[in-house]
Amino acid sequence: MALSNKVIGAINFVAMLLSIPIIGAGIWLTTEPDNSCVKILQWPVIILGILILVVALAGFVGGFWRIQWLLVVYLIAMLILIILLACLVVFIYMVTLRGSGHLEPNRTYLEYHxxxxxxxxxxxxxxxxxxxxxxxxxxxxxxxxxxxxxxxxxxxxxxxxxxxxxxxxxxxxxxxxxxxxxxxxxxxxxxxxxxxxxxxxxxxxxxxxxxxxxxxxxxxANLKKEWRRADIILLITLVALICVYVIGCCAFRNAKTEDLFNRYKHGYS
Incomplete structure (x- = not known):
């Protein structure tokens, strides 16, 4: 059981690290002049990254200190956050699907409508x-x-x-x-x-x-370019989070199975 708990804790430590690129993407957007003026996307991204960090920290604590209820809360909350992150990734892609510049004669720069x-x-x-x-x-x-x-x-x-x-x-x-x-x-x-x-x-x-x-x-057009870059970061992080979550679920299930086996064994020994 101790080994399983350490594995769960290590997996959640990786989830904590995965919150960093999400928070970083939001902070990067705040540094861009256009995004800092519009203030649409950066705060939802930053808040979502912070929530993932907090939930992963809860899972890390629950894994290492064998707090079963905290691990259950982690699994439920992280699933919700992964769904929210997936929705955000799809939303950004959909709203930035349209729009491009137009060429004008004797001009290198583009015009925008x-x-x-x-x-x-x-x-x-x-x-x-x-x-x-x-x-x-x-x-x-x-x-x-x-x-x-x-x-x-x-x-x-x-x-x-x-x-x-x-x-x-x-x-x-x-x-x-x-x-x-x-x-x-x-x-x-x-x-x-x-x-x-x-x-x-x-x-x-x-x-x-x-x-x-x-x-x-x-x-x-500027927002589209920057949001697409942020969306790539969020998509990669989403895929990594899903992998970490699935591995964490498997580790948690194995830990529960091992715990039940040990109780059964001690009960009949």
Whole structure:
């Protein structure tokens, strides 16, 4: 029985370690400017990782100190958390399934359209109340100012690989036909009727295209890229957790069987 308990404790110690990449993925998301402004995914991920850590710690304690009821609580709670993690992995995949950038003539960077993205993501940025808060947060970053320092000539900027957020928020849509002065200052649009965003553009450095649908689309494109990376980490951790849980269940069952055998043996000896 002692050996089985130590095995269960060791298995739960591995489960504790597996909570680290989940918590790390959530913390990484908080360090990204777009996610720190939107604040949708990072806290559910961090909280789920912490819960897995706490439950695995309970299983570790229950395994080494032979606390049977704590092991039962661990098995039930960990199963629930694994199901929640699986739901989160599937949810992230589904909401980031749609949406991609569009090529424009003589441009290396891509343009982004809000309607390309899932309805759930669009609802996160459509309301003026939510977007005002996000816009103020984005405009306080240096992402657009960095473009002015990096690109002086028009052709250099047109050939640049800028982020979706910079493409959507820091410049007007290409189809409007604005003339480049610098990455955040454009004049003389050719076709202001091409898109409503053409009228939203402002050379005021605190405004730019932060009120444009292209900025919202660029934000969602950035979120999609980062959420997909986090989802890969969560998926790998989920598979590892399932393996650890199955092994733990088998070890717990073997320990119970061994305990019953020992009781039977001592009862008839």
């Amino acid at each position: 809000l309607d390309d993205y899932s309805g759930w993501l669009r609802r996160r940025v459509r309301s003026s109340y939510k977007w005002d808060r996000i816009r103020n947060c984005l405009s306080s970053t240096s992402m657009c100012a960095e473009l002015n320092q990096r690109y002086r000539m028009a052709q250099d900027f047109f050939n640049a690989h800028i982020s979706p957020l910079q493409s959507g928020c820091c410049k007007p849509p290409t189809e409007c036909g604005y003339t480049f002065v610098n990455p955040t200052y454009w004049i003389s649009p050719i076709n202001t009727a091409a898109d409503m965003d053409c009228l939203q553009w402002s050379n005021e450095q605190t405004q730019l295209c932060y009120s444009c649908d292209s900025c919202k689309a660029g934000l969602l």
